[in-house]
Amino acid sequence: xxxxxxxxxxxxxxxxxxxxxxxxxxxxxxAGLLMLGFIAYPMLSVLYYSLQNYNxxxxxxxxFAGLDNFTRIxxxxxQFWDTLAFSGRWVVTEVLLQLVLGLALALLVNQTFIGxxxxxxxxxxxxxxxxxxxxxxxxLLYNPSTGISRYLADxxxxxxxxxxxxxxxxxxxxxxxxxLWRGVPFFAILILADLQSIPKDLYExxxxxxxxxxxxxxxxxxxxxxxxxxxxxxxxxxWEFNNVDLLYTLTGGGPAGQTTTLxxxxxxxxxxxxxxxxAAALTTVAFVILLFCSILYLxxxxxxxxxx
Amino acid sequence: xxTALAEKGLAPAPAAAPDADRRGKxxxxxxxxxxxxxxxxxxxxxxxxxxxxxxxxLLFALRPAGSTSLVPWPMTGEHFAKVWNERSFGTFFxxxxxxxxxxxxxxxxxxxxxxxxxxxxxxxxxxxxxLALLASQFIPGALMLVPLFEIFKNLQMINSLGSVVxxxxxxxxxxxxxxISGFIRNVPVSLEEQAWVDGCGRFRAFCAVVLPLLxxxxxxxxxxxxxxxxNHFLFALMFLSSQDKQTIPxxxxxxxxxxxxxLGALAAGGVIAAVPVVIVFAFIQKWLITGFxxxxxxx
Numbered sequence: 171x172x173x174x175x176x177x178x179x180x181x182x183x184x185x186x187x188x189x190x191x192x193x194x195x196x197x198x199x200x201a202g203l204l205m206l207g208f209i210a211y212p213m214l215s216v217l218y219y220s221l222q223n224y225n226x227x228x229x230x231x232x233x234f235a236g237l238d239n240f241t242r243i244x245x246x247x248x249q250f251w252d253t254l255a256f257s258g259r260w261v262v263t264e265v266l267l268q269l270v271l272g273l274a275l276a277l278l279v280n281q282t283f284i285g286x287x288x289x290x291x292x293x294x295x296x297x298x299x300x301x302x303x304x305x306x307x308x309x310l311l312y313n314p315s316t317g318i319s320r321y322l323a324d325x326x327x328x329x330x331x332x333x334x335x336x337x338x339x340x341x342x343x344x345x346x347x348x349x350l351w352r353g354v355p356f357f358a359i360l361i362l363a364d365l366q367s368i369p370k371d372l373y374e375x376x377x378x379x380x381x382x383x384x385x386x387x388x389x390x391x392x393x394x395x396x397x398x399x400x401x402x403x404x405x406x407x408x409w410e411f412n413n414v415d416l417l418y419t420l421t422g423g424g425p426a427g428q429t430t431t432l433x434x435x436x437x438x439x440x441x442x443x444x445x446x447x448x449a450a451a452l453t454t455v456a457f458v459i460l461l462f463c464s465i466l467y468l469x470x471x472x473x474x475x476x477x478x
Numbered sequence: 479x480x481t482a483l484a485e486k487g488l489a490p491a492p493a494a495a496p497d498a499d500r501r502g503k504x505x506x507x508x509x510x511x512x513x514x515x516x517x518x519x520x521x522x523x524x525x526x527x528x529x530x531x532x533x534x535x536l537l538f539a540l541r542p543a544g545s546t547s548l549v550p551w552p553m554t555g556e557h558f559a560k561v562w563n564e565r566s567f568g569t570f571f572x573x574x575x576x577x578x579x580x581x582x583x584x585x586x587x588x589x590x591x592x593x594x595x596x597x598x599x600x601x602x603x604x605x606x607x608x609l610a611l612l613a614s615q616f617i618p619g620a621l622m623l624v625p626l627f628e629i630f631k632n633l634q635m636i637n638s639l640g641s642v643v644x645x646x647x648x649x650x651x652x653x654x655x656x657x658i659s660g661f662i663r664n665v666p667v668s669l670e671e672q673a674w675v676d677g678c679g680r681f682r683a684f685c686a687v688v689l690p691l692l693x694x695x696x697x698x699x700x701x702x703x704x705x706x707x708x709n710h711f712l713f714a715l716m717f718l719s720s721q722d723k724q725t726i727p728x729x730x731x732x733x734x735x736x737x738x739x740x741l742g743a744l745a746a747g748g749v750i751a752a753v754p755v756v757i758v759f760a761f762i763q764k765w766l767i768t769g770f771x772x773x774x775x776x777x
Contacts, residue, residue, distance in 0.1 A: 193595070193599070193680075194595040194599035194601040194604075195595075195601065197591040197592060197594055197595035197599075198591070198592045198595045198596070198607060200588045200591060200592070201588050201589065201591070201592040201651050201655060202592075202607070204588065204644070204647065204648050204651060205610065205614065205648060205651065205652070207629075208626065208629065208644060208645065208648040209614055209617060209622075209648060209649075210610075211625075211629070212622050212625030212626055212629060213617060213622070213625075215625045215628070216621070216622070216625055219625075274520075275524060278517060278520060278521055278524075279521075281512060281517050283514065283517050283518070289521060289525070290763065291759075291760060291763050292525060292528060292529065293521075293524055293525060293528050294759075294763055294766075295528065295532075295756065295759060295763075296528060296531075297759070298705050298709075298755040298756065298758065298759040299709075299752065299755065300708070300709030300710070300711065300727055300751070300755075301709070301711060302709075302711050302727040302730045302731055302734075302751075303709070303727070303730065303748055303751050303752060305730075305734060306535070306730055306733075306734065306744055306745070306747070306748040306751070307531045307532070307534065307535050307748060308531065309734060309739070309744070310534050310535060310538050310741060310744065310745055310748075311530075311531060311534050313741065316538075316546070316741060318534070321548070351527065351528070351531060359766055363766075383512075405615070408615060408616055411618070412618035412619065412621075414712065415710075415711045415712065415727075418711075418712075419711075419730075419731055419734055433618050433621055436621050437621075437623065440623070440624045441623065441624065441716075446624055449621075449624065450624075452621075453618070453621040453622075456618065456621060457616065457617065457618070457621070460616050460618075461613070461616050464616060
């Protein structure tokens with residue numbers, strides 16, 4: 171691809187050359203074309219279908235629908251609001267708990283102690299585990315007859331036959347715990363990486379001035395980590411909103427729709443319900459909500475603001 | 479966002495970071511005067527939380543069906559044999575490998591080209607392109623299933639592994655490209671210019687000077703791509719219909735959803751799913767931390 175450029179002899183700054191003006195476009199072309207074809211085009215088709223009645227099972231109604239789908243979402247679909255509320259609750263709970271535990275874990279394994287290398291590798295390992303594998307593992311743990319609860323009951327804690335996944339009171343926290351297990355390492359890894367870029371002499375100066383560990387944490391560590399924390403919580407929040415693997419396989423959105431997130435609802439509407447027009451409208455709304463919340467979050471948290 | 483992050487200043491040279499850190503910490507650091515008990519006790523608790531689930535899976539995979547023992551002894555390979563042969567995990571494993579390695583190669587090569595352009599050139603659509611990369615992070619892959627399905631149907635790629643490879647690559651690309659351009663920006667341009675003066679073209683200079691220095695970053699990005707597509711579930715579930723084309727996560731889901739779940743087989747399938755990513759992880763976990771401090775957080 172770059173052969174034409176490579177032939178040019180002795181160019182101190184090749185970027186001013188005539189043919190190199192096209193080089194950056196050539197370089198981003200593969201990525202750009204892939205994204206146009208498989209992200210932008212499907213996105214546009216979602217927008218188009220959101221204005222249509224398009225249901226494979228009711229072809230006689232197919233056609234232009236105007237804003238009907240959107241009106242239906244906001245005025246006549248309690249399930250939209252339920253699943254949106256659950257998504258919000260799920261994202262906030264997960265991101266907050268993952269951040270707090272991840273930060274604590276990063277500070278912990280940033281200390282010097284014997285066995286640190288192996289300890290880091292072990293506590294970070296669930297990072298690489300998939301949603302389906304997490305479900306596999308926690309299904310084994312939560313199994314009412316052979317899971318942890320049976321052995322706890324043997325030891326006199328709780329009762330036999332406890333099924334946390336089919337009880338509406340416990341299913342939320344059971345799912346939260348499973349997702350925490352694999353989600354905390356993400357934050358721990360990112361924060362640990364950023365901790366290592368804090369100049370050590372800042373701490374030395376602080377302790378010479380008599381600042382205790384708590385004050386060092388709040389005046390040096392936390393301000394330094396601010397941008398990394400904002401960025402990682404944002405990325406994770408979007409990811410937790412969009413990712414359906416774990417809930418789809420662990421609870422299937424149940425019991426009784428209790429753990430159905432908005433994307434799961436959209437998938438059910440579009441794939442099982444064949445109501446693609448309406449699913450497309452839901453997708454559009456979800457995307458706008460997500461984008462709006464993200465921008466708001468970046469603004470409110472003053473990301474990139476220089477207050478170190 | 480990028481510039482704001484870049485203002486954070488130069489991170490330590492990637493490869494040197496962990497060792498320098500270890501020695502530096504001996505002085506007065508955050509850990510100054512922390513009693514060992516305050517480290518080992520919470521660490522032990524967290525290790526239990528991390529490891530018991532893994533142990534539980536191994537236990538079920540290794541002990542005979544019907545056993546309630548808490549140690550996997552006597553050990554049996556029956557569950558593995560069953561899952562690998564009768565439940566076609568052998569085939570699934572092969573398919574997952576093909577998908578994982580192909581996405582790794584495609585993502586890394588395409589992202590490297592694009593990342594280089596973003597790091598080293600100013601061109602007219604650069605700002606817009608960066609914005610598109612960032613905005614694409616907000617698009618729910620799960621919500622694109624139906625339109626993507628239609629596209630692959632038109633391309634006659636339904637039920638071919640290629641559809642999954644393309645879908646995984648496309649959704650991995652934006653972040654990978656941002657990461658790689660961050661890594662490339664960390665390599666001083668002057669090194670490249672030196673090579674140009676010595677008579678190298680841009681491509682040769684890149685291969686000889688920049689590429690070797692990108693190793694930690696490429697390892698990080700490549701392993702993300704592999705782990706991500708090895709783990710990903712929905713695309714494979716939707717685009718691959720026949721059993722001989724399915725991947726490990728889809729196979730696991732079939733075991734999970736069976737009417738009477740065979741826990742031994744499920745656990746053995748889980749172990750098979752875990753082995754490759756655990757190996758990759760063990761190999762990269764040190765690079766992961768330094769890789770992030772050099773590229774990701776600074777954008």
